[in-house]
Amino acid sequence: xxxxxxxxxxxxxxxxxxxxxxxxxxxxxxxxxxxxxxxxxxxxxxxxxxxxxxxxxxxxxxxxxxxxxxxxxxxxxxxxxxxxxxxxxxxxxxxxxxxxxxxxxxxxxxxxxxxxxxxxxxxxxxxxxxxxxxxxxxxxxxxxxxxxxxxxxxxxxxxxxxxxxxxxxxxxxxxxxxxxxxxxxxxxxxxxxxxxxxxxxxxxxxxxxxxxxxxxxxxxxxxxxxxxxxxxxxxxxxxxxxxxxxxxxxxxxxxxxxxxxxxxxxxxxxxxxxxxxxxxxxxxxxxxxxxxxxxxxxxxxxxxxxxxxxxxxxxxxxxxxxxxxxxxxxxxxxxxxxxxxxxxxxxxxxxxxxxxxxxxxxxxxxxxxxxxxxxxxxxxxxxxxxxxxxxxxxxxxxxxxxxxxxxxxxxxxxxxxxxxxxxxxxxxxxxxxxxxxxxxxxxxxxxxxx
Numbered sequence: 001x002x003x004x005x006x007x008x009x010x011x012x013x014x015x016x017x018x019x020x021x022x023x024x025x026x027x028x029x030x031x032x033x034x035x036x037x038x039x040x041x042x043x044x045x046x047x048x049x050x051x052x053x054x055x056x057x058x059x060x061x062x063x064x065x066x067x068x069x070x071x072x073x074x075x076x077x078x079x080x081x082x083x084x085x086x087x088x089x090x091x092x093x094x095x096x097x098x099x100x101x102x103x104x105x106x107x108x109x110x111x112x113x114x115x116x117x118x119x120x121x122x123x124x125x126x127x128x129x130x131x132x133x134x135x136x137x138x139x140x141x142x143x144x145x146x147x148x149x150x151x152x153x154x155x156x157x158x159x160x161x162x163x164x165x166x167x168x169x170x171x172x173x174x175x176x177x178x179x180x181x182x183x184x185x186x187x188x189x190x191x192x193x194x195x196x197x198x199x200x201x202x203x204x205x206x207x208x209x210x211x212x213x214x215x216x217x218x219x220x221x222x223x224x225x226x227x228x229x230x231x232x233x234x235x236x237x238x239x240x241x242x243x244x245x246x247x248x249x250x251x252x253x254x255x256x257x258x259x260x261x262x263x264x265x266x267x268x269x270x271x272x273x274x275x276x277x278x279x280x281x282x283x284x285x286x287x288x289x290x291x292x293x294x295x296x297x298x299x300x301x302x303x304x305x306x307x308x309x310x311x312x313x314x315x316x317x318x319x320x321x322x323x324x325x326x327x328x329x330x331x332x333x334x335x336x337x338x339x340x341x342x343x344x345x346x347x348x349x350x351x352x353x354x355x356x357x358x359x360x361x362x363x364x365x366x367x368x369x370x371x372x373x374x375x376x377x378x379x380x381x382x383x384x385x386x387x388x389x390x391x392x393x394x395x396x397x398x399x400x401x402x403x404x405x406x407x408x409x410x411x412x413x414x415x416x417x418x419x420x421x422x423x424x425x426x427x428x429x430x431x432x433x434x435x436x437x438x439x440x441x442x443x444x445x446x447x448x449x450x
Contacts, residue, residue: 006330010292015333018116019326025064027109028081031213033057035104035188036095038208042201045095052092053085061088078102099198099205101191103313107225108186110325111215114233115184117329118176124336125173125240126448129166131343133441136162140437143426144261144353145364152360154367155426158262158348160433163440165247170444172240183233185225186215192312193221227307227317234303234324237332241296244339248286248293251342255283260352265345289338292331299328357426362401366391368429369405369420376414386410 002008006016017023033054040050056062062084071080078097086093097105139158146156188206189195195202210217218225254262264283266273273280303324306317357364366387373383390408394401402424405411411420422428 006327011330011334012337014120015117015330018113018120019330021064022059023113024109025067025081026059027112028078028105029057029059029062029085030112031105031108031186031209032081032085032096034108034209034212035098035100037212038205039095039098041208042205045098049092049095052089053096056085056088076102078105081105099190100188101197101223103224104186104188104190108188108210108213108215110321111184111186111225112213113325115180115214117333118180118184118233120333121237121329121336122173122176124333124340125169125176128336128340128343129169129173129444129448131340132162132166132169133444135343135346135348136160136166136437137441139348140434142348142350142353143357143430145356145360152356152364154364155357155429157430157433157437158353159437161250163437165243166444167440168243170440170447172236172243173447175236175239179232179236181216183229184215185218185229186210186213187218187221187225189218189221191223193223222309222312224309224313224317227303227309230321230325231300231303231307234299234328237328238297238300241293241332241335244335245290245293248283248289248339248342251346252283252286252290259356261349261356263347263349264342265347283342285338285342289335289342292335296328296331296335299324361394361399362424363391363394364426365424365429366401368423369401369411372419372423373411373414378410378414382410 036045036050036053039045040047062081066084066087067077067080069080070083071077074080074083079102082097085096089096136159139162142158143155144158144161146153186209187193188198188209189202190197195206198205207217251262251264253259255264263281264286266281271281273282302320306320306324309317370380370383370387373386374380378386386408387405390401390404390411393399394404402421405420406417415423
């Protein structure tokens with residue numbers, strides 16, 4: 001009976017496969033095979049025995065069900081795995097798990113899961129970045145209200161708003177690339193990290209095993225891979241989830257009825273917004289992604305606590321990590337997919353953006369007028385006070401700032417009516433927005449092409 005929403009509601013199959021029972025089992029078998037291969041390269045195991053182990057290290061031959069049956073008796077998962085392998089390995093069974101401790105197998109298998117997860121995550125980052133680049137480029141000259149503290153500030157372009165997101169996700173991709181080797185590290189140095197059970201060529205054996213698996217080798221370990229590596233990866237996932245929630249939250253806010261500048265796609269032919277309010281068009285996918293992002297962030301604290309093992313190790317981390325690593329990855333993958341969907345189908349209402357600018361009665365151009373007065377010789381504090389007075393008068397009387405400015409002697413003494421009017425074109429106060437957008441897009445596309 002499915003209980004977890006991951007079983008029936010959230011997550012893509014590609015991500016779930018990596019962290020599924022079957023996915024874990026297949027990767028454990030792969031590590032056991034690589035260990036025997038390394039021994040064969042060093043002359044301790046014959047090529048024939050290795051070939052036999054390679055043949056039976058197959059989830060279709062050594063099944064997860066059989067391992068579970070044995071574990072029910074032994075109460076030890078890796079001993080159950082090795083026994084299940086030995087049952088079908090015949091005389092070659094002697095070399096299975098040779099010189100290894102359980103966590104040599106487990107942590108190296110987890111490293112493969114992380115490696116496969118990062119490959120998916122890099123694809124997701126690549127897709128989201130390119131989607132946002134297209135939006136930013138398309139909307140490079142789309143003027144809208146910039147808002148601070150929830151209030152109208154000065155003009156911005158929607159292209160610049162998205163360019164900020166583009167640059168943020170480029171940084172996420174850079175972080176992922178920088179930490180991949182650290183987070184995809186296995187280990188094969190035995191029960192307390194000395195390599196005693198592996199013999200005089202322990203470091204060579206470890207290097208062979210891990211290189212065969214495409215993993216990094218540690219400089220020094222205890223019985224387990226340092227959990228700082230897992231903390232870094234889970235922390236990265238929490239960081240990305242936060243960025244996605246920030247973007248989805250912005251889209252939700254811009255979709256508010258009174259703003260109506262951006263909207264999540266809505267299938268007017270079939271989609272239902274509310275069971276009672278038939279007019280509703282809710283940003284449900286963005287809301288869903290925001291909710292799941294909070295679960296991903298919640299995995300950060302137990303990830304730190306999982307690093308607090310006694311001496312060379314204890315088992316307090318094991319059960320927790322079955323949640324923290326798998327759930328973080330599967331949910332983030334789902335969040336990324338949903339965010340890409342929202343962004344690629346997002347509706348941008350340029351008319352509403354212009355209407356909302358008009359509703360501000362020129363107030364968003366107060367900074368522009370103030371700066372022009374300073375340029376013409378008025379001290380900055382005097383110019384600021386003149387515009388503050390004019391703005392408060394505009395708000396109180398429901399008039400227009402341009403008209404108020406044209407009636408103020410202090411301003412008219414420095415600027416003509418025509419010069420004042422020119423200050424109230426929102427496009428005249430966008431600064432380096434276009435250059436910033438183009439720079440952000442170019443840098444992100446270049447990085448994605450590598």
